[in-house]
Amino acid sequence: MKIKSHLLLLALLFFGTVQIKAQVFKVDTLLYSGDPDNRINLVIMGDGYTISDTTLFRTNAMSVVNYFLSTPPFNKYSNFFNFIGIEVISNESGTDHPGNAPDETIPLNQPINVADTYLETSFDYGLHRVVSSNNLGLIYSVANTNFPQYDMINVIVNSPYYGGSGGGIAFTSMDVAAFEVFMHELGHSFAELSDEYEYGSSNCNPGNSQLINVSQETDTSLLVWKNWLTTAAIPTQPGTDCNLIGLYPGAYYCPVNWYRPKCNCKMKFLNQPYCEVCAEQIIYKINSLVNLNDDFSPQDTTLTICNSDVQLFTVTQVKSNPNTIQTQWFVDGIPVVNNDTAYTFDASLFTIGMHQVIAESYDSTYEVKKALTTYRKIWDVNVVSPLNDIAFTINGNNLISPYTQSQWYVVGDTIPVGSTDVLNCNQAGNYFVTGLDTNGCFATSDTISTACTTGINNIQGTNAEIQIVPNPFRDVVNIYATGLKPSSYHISVTNVLGQILERKEMKITQDPFHLELTTGELQSGIYFLIIKNEDSSYCKKIIRE
Amino acid sequence: MVAVILHLLFAFSQIGCAQTVSQKKSGQRAIAIVLKITGKDGKPEQMELYSKTVFEGKVKVLKSNTASQFSEPVHVKFFKESGELIYEEYMQNPLKRHIESFEPDGVIKNNEVANDSNGYINIRFGIEENVSSMKVEGYVIVNGKEALLSTINISIP
Numbered sequence: 001m002k003i004k005s006h007l008l009l010l011a012l013l014f015f016g017t018v019q020i021k022a023q024v025f026k027v028d029t030l031l032y033s034g035d036p037d038n039r040i041n042l043v044i045m046g047d048g049y050t051i052s053d054t055t056l057f058r059t060n061a062m063s064v065v066n067y068f069l070s071t072p073p074f075n076k077y078s079n080f081f082n083f084i085g086i087e088v089i090s091n092e093s094g095t096d097h098p099g100n101a102p103d104e105t106i107p108l109n110q111p112i113n114v115a116d117t118y119l120e121t122s123f124d125y126g127l128h129r130v131v132s133s134n135n136l137g138l139i140y141s142v143a144n145t146n147f148p149q150y151d152m153i154n155v156i157v158n159s160p161y162y163g164g165s166g167g168g169i170a171f172t173s174m175d176v177a178a179f180e181v182f183m184h185e186l187g188h189s190f191a192e193l194s195d196e197y198e199y200g201s202s203n204c205n206p207g208n209s210q211l212i213n214v215s216q217e218t219d220t221s222l223l224v225w226k227n228w229l230t231t232a233a234i235p236t237q238p239g240t241d242c243n244l245i246g247l248y249p250g251a252y253y254c255p256v257n258w259y260r261p262k263c264n265c266k267m268k269f270l271n272q273p274y275c276e277v278c279a280e281q282i283i284y285k286i287n288s289l290v291n292l293n294d295d296f297s298p299q300d301t302t303l304t305i306c307n308s309d310v311q312l313f314t315v316t317q318v319k320s321n322p323n324t325i326q327t328q329w330f331v332d333g334i335p336v337v338n339n340d341t342a343y344t345f346d347a348s349l350f351t352i353g354m355h356q357v358i359a360e361s362y363d364s365t366y367e368v369k370k371a372l373t374t375y376r377k378i379w380d381v382n383v384v385s386p387l388n389d390i391a392f393t394i395n396g397n398n399l400i401s402p403y404t405q406s407q408w409y410v411v412g413d414t415i416p417v418g419s420t421d422v423l424n425c426n427q428a429g430n431y432f433v434t435g436l437d438t439n440g441c442f443a444t445s446d447t448i449s450t451a452c453t454t455g456i457n458n459i460q461g462t463n464a465e466i467q468i469v470p471n472p473f474r475d476v477v478n479i480y481a482t483g484l485k486p487s488s489y490h491i492s493v494t495n496v497l498g499q500i501l502e503r504k505e506m507k508i509t510q511d512p513f514h515l516e517l518t519t520g521e522l523q524s525g526i527y528f529l530i531i532k533n534e535d536s537s538y539c540k541k542i543i544r545e
Numbered sequence: 546m547v548a549v550i551l552h553l554l555f556a557f558s559q560i561g562c563a564q565t566v567s568q569k570k571s572g573q574r575a576i577a578i579v580l581k582i583t584g585k586d587g588k589p590e591q592m593e594l595y596s597k598t599v600f601e602g603k604v605k606v607l608k609s610n611t612a613s614q615f616s617e618p619v620h621v622k623f624f625k626e627s628g629e630l631i632y633e634e635y636m637q638n639p640l641k642r643h644i645e646s647f648e649p650d651g652v653i654k655n656n657e658v659a660n661d662s663n664g665y666i667n668i669r670f671g672i673e674e675n676v677s678s679m680k681v682e683g684y685v686i687v688n689g690k691e692a693l694l695s696t697i698n699i700s701i702p
Contacts (some may be wrong), residue, residue, distance in 0.1 A: 002639040035575070037573070037603040051612060126657055130646045136639075137579045137665035144577035148669070166645040168667070177649040185645070192608055195645075199656050215651040271650025289605050 013530075022141035023118075028058060030065050030083035031144040034318065036149040040190075043143050043150035045086040047119035047133070048095045048158035054087050060156055060174050061085045068178040068186075072120040073279045073367060076320045080290045086146045088118050093374060095131065095157045095173075096122035104128050110161040121157045121171065129161035132173045138167055144494050151289070152190055176527070180270035187267050187274065191282045196251045196260040197269035204254035204407035212281050213267060214252040215259050223247070225277045226262050227369040233282050238263045245276055280368045287372040291355040292325055294318045296377045304345045304382045306441035314342045315359045315377055324365040330358040347383045355381045386441035392433050397452050403435025403443060425452035426530045427494060468529060472543040475520045477529070493519060493542070494528045501527070519544065547677040575604045576701065579667040580683065582619065582694070585639045587660035589619060592683035592695040595665060599701055604669045617641055619667060620691055625676060632670045638663025638685070678699055 014413040017402050025045075033039055044064055049057040065083045068076055083520035099108055101124035110123075117138055125132045133139060133155070143150050154172045157163070166185035172178040187193040195216045207216045210224045219221050220234055228245040242263040246427050251260035253267075260268065265275035274282060290423025295316040304309050317325045329336045329343040332355055337343045345357055362374040393400035393437040399408065401421045408418035411430040417423070425431070437443040464483035471477065479491075487507045502519060517529075522544045577598040584590035617638040623631045637643070640661045672679075679699045684691040687690045 040605070114581070124645060126659060127646060127655055130655070131642060132642055134661075137581055137595045137667075140579045140665060140667035141578075141598075143595065144579065144598040144600075144669070148575070148577050148598055148600040149604075150635065151605055151607060162649045164646065167643050175649070177651075180651055181647055184647070189609060195656065197654060199654070270647050272651070285607075289607070498572075 006408065016443055018372065020379055022138065022145040025089065025142070025146055026054075026087040027146050027446060028061075028085040028087060030061055030085045031069075031078075031409075032082055033079045034082070034294060036082055037317070038294060039082045039086060040080055040152070040286065040289055041082045041147065041150045042152045042154065043084050043086060043147050044154050044156060045088045045119070045139070045142060046156050046158060047121040048090050048093055048115055048117045049087060050086065050093050052088075053093055053158065054230055056158070057156075058085060058253045058477050060158070061132060063174070063176070064154060064156060064182065065171070067176070068183070071183055071269050072273060073283050076322070076324075076365075077283070077286050077319055079319075080286050083404070083538060084147050084150070086142060088142060090115070090117040090119075090158075090456055092116045093158055094119075096124075096161050097159075097161075098122065098124050100124055101126065101128040101130075110159075119155060121155065121541070123159075123161070123163050124173070129163045130165045131157050131159075131173055132167070152186065161501055176334060177270075180266075184266055184270055187278060188280075191278065191285045192243050193267050193278050193281060194252055196265055197253070198250045198255045199251035199253040204257050206257045210255060211252070211415060212259060212314065213265075213277050214277070215247075218259070220247070221318060228261065228280075235259065266531070276367070280370065283363070283368050284372060285364060287363050292318055292363065292375045293327075293359060296359065300379065302380045302382075304384055304439050305345065306439060307347045307352060307383050307385050309347050311345045311347065311381070312342060312357065313357055313379060314360060317341060317361055320363065320365070324363055325361060327359050327361045330356075330360065332356055333358075345381065347381075350383050352383050352385055355383060357518045384439045384441060385538045386443035387437035387439070388443050389446045390437075390443070391446045391448060392431070394448070396426045399425050399433070399450065401435055402445060403437055404431060404435050406435035408433050425450055426528065426532070428452050457504065466531065468542055472520070472545045475518060477517050477542060479515040479517060479529070479531070480512065481508075481531075483513075484508050484511060484513055485533070486511075490530070490532045491515070491517070492530045492532075493517075493522070494530060548609055558652060561578070573601065573603050573671055574611065574674060575600055575669060575671045577604075578665065578699070580666050580668070580681070580697075582639050582666065582683070583663045584640050585662060587638065587658075589638060589640055589683075589685045589694055592681075592697065592699050593619075594681075594699060597699060597701075599672075604671055618686050619666060619694075620686060621666070622682045622684075624680045624682070626680075627676055630684075631672065631676065631679065634668050634670075636666045636668070639666050648653075672701065 044061040047169055058147055069078050092115040094113055095117055096115055097110055097113045099112040108156060109414040119133050120135045121131055121133045123131050135428055153169050159173045161173055162177055164172040164178040164181035168448050170185035172181045194211045209216050220226055220229055228243055232244035232246030234247045236248050237510050245261050248261045248263055249259055251258040261277040262275035264272045266272050266280055293315045294353045297314045319325050325342055326339045328338050345493045355377040359377045360374055363372050390402045392402055406421045407416040409416055409485040410430055430447050430506050431450050433445045467480045469478045488507045491504045493501050494500050524544050579595040581593050581595040582589045615637045618635040619638050620635050622633040625631055642659045642661055644659055645656045680702060681699060682693040682696040685694055
């Protein structure tokens with residue numbers, strides 16, 4: 001019993017609570033490949049590492065990571081995993097070795113040791129080589145507190161001697177041979193694979209039960225790994241067709257009535273590769289847990305596109321190495337582009353109305369024979385035509401565009417007479433406006449003949465007040481203005497046809513402002529006085545006596 | 546003094562060069578609950594809350610969740626205050642602990658079941674935002690029949 005456990009028990013008795021709050025430790029990214037919600041997160045936590053051993057912990061944890069990533073088929077899917085280290089700090093280095101396991105040899109192959117470690121690991125759990133902890137609850141709680149999005153836990157124990165064990169949590173010492181225990185345990189905890197070895201089970205009666213990699217079924221048409229069978233004799237005797245997938249007697253702890261797919265596999269012996277059937281299951285599991293479409297664009301999946309526009313669709317794949325992830329694009333169920341992460345939708349090629357763009361990503365690896373999960377990203381696309389020939393609204397001399405980002409034109413002119421959504425009209429003419437309609441399409445309005453003769457007394461969008469004195473006038477007209485924004489202005493006099501007869505350019509900086517305008521050459525009649533800068537205009541009907 | 550030095554050393558280690566992983570907020574809420582099971586001779590008799598953690602993130606389902614995959618399952622059910630079942634999971638009886646080990650040659654192995662007097666089960670699942678408390682019922686399944694171990698009420702912050 002460790003000192004820490006005593007203290008914890010005393011604390012519990014004193015405070016009368018039963019709920020444990022695990023300590024917060026430093027969480028390191030050992031290898032990051034993406035959003036933890038879309039990656040398989042392997043947490044590695046150490047036991048028997050003191051505050052002085054944190055560098056050693058990171059080094060040892062990376063050894064596990066590198067071993068994992070060098071093991072097929074995981075080696076091809078490194079981008080599908082995050083590796084997170086939780087730096088659990090112990091009071092003392094090492095781990096317990098009581099030396100009391102029944103299979104201990106004399107002399108002992110490692111010294112007896114007692115270490116005050118946070119996760120309370122020890123050798124000699126029934127057998128000398130078995131390293132485990134009685135306090136799995138604490139280990140789960142540390143993982144839940146520090147990185148709750150974990151998918152698998154490996155506890156590495158700071159001991160150079162060989163040892164480890166499996167179960168809900170894999171324990172490994174830092175003898176590299178122990179890493180194989182971890183890989184075998186991943187077969188169980190990650191891929192739901194069964195043990196393929198024989199181990200004294202008392203329940204080996206005939207039957208037809210099947211699991212992923214062990215089976216009692218001898219009818220090959222019903223066998224779970226039937227797609228892998230080739231020329232091996234059934235049942236398959238080891239030593240004859242040992243490299244072929246077959247039906248090898250002995251599996252699932254039974255020497256008879258249970259079969260395995262291959263002579264040797266990591267689920268039977270360590271230091272062997274996963275057999276094809278087990279590797280397939282691992283790949284299947286990886287593909288089922290990680291969405292191959294890691295990201296996509298546009299983010300809005302309901303779109304309206306003008307029939308003259310193009311829209312780029314993209315997906316970001318989680319790639320294997322070498323990459324076997326492919327993306328097939330469909331429009332309305334018809335394949336359009338294969339093995340590309342982008343598709344350009346040219347709306348002019350499609351009818352007006354609803355369409356569906358789909359990016360379907362899948363793993364094309366040759367290492368599986370069963371269907372893997374495919375991931376679809378779907379966009380609903382409404383192809384629309386521009387809202388052309390809509391009438392703009394006339395309100396006095398204000399012409400109100402039905403569009404945004406408007407450009408106003410007078411028929412016959414190529415230069416716009418205004419760039420605002422409400423135009424203060426200062427000359428008669430046949431007007432039309434272009435801009436973006438409510439769908440965002442570039443559209444052109446109906447053409448409307450507009451008189452623009454009533455005049456208005458304020459400059460649009462400002463608080464300026466302008467008076468023309470006298471009106472009617474003879475040779476001279478006075479302009480009195482207050483509230484004009486300091487700016488350069490065009491001051492002009494036009495006839496009713498919009499022809500400019502007098503024109504001045506001046507910078508107005510004073511407020512109030514006064515200008516005496518001499519108009520001696522004008523004939524008697526109706527004219528318009530226009531005061532205009534880049535963003536506003538004023539139009540007033542004036543009469544020459 | 547030693548404690549202070551250790552504390553300072555620990556604090557210093559926190560600003561080291563190692564990167565800190567980004568635990569992205571997915572908007573999904575989940576709970577991790579560790580339950581302690583106690584009993585005799587590998588037979589569960591009582592269940593209590595050991596720890597709980599509420600977090601933002603996605604819990605992935607790695608294993609199928611059926612009673613048939615375990616020889617002696619424990620069945621845990623989680624209910625809302627209204628009595629609505631939120632989540633249930635079958636777990637291997639934690640008092641019958643499978644410990645698997647290998648010699649370094651990778652061939653000689655052991656796969657023993659140890660009968661313990663206490664063990665732990667760890668359950669994580671997504672929860673809705675409006676769940677503020679839950680009732681947990683733990684059952685042991687003997688000869689196909691479920692026997693109630695304990696009922697626990699859990700508040701969710």
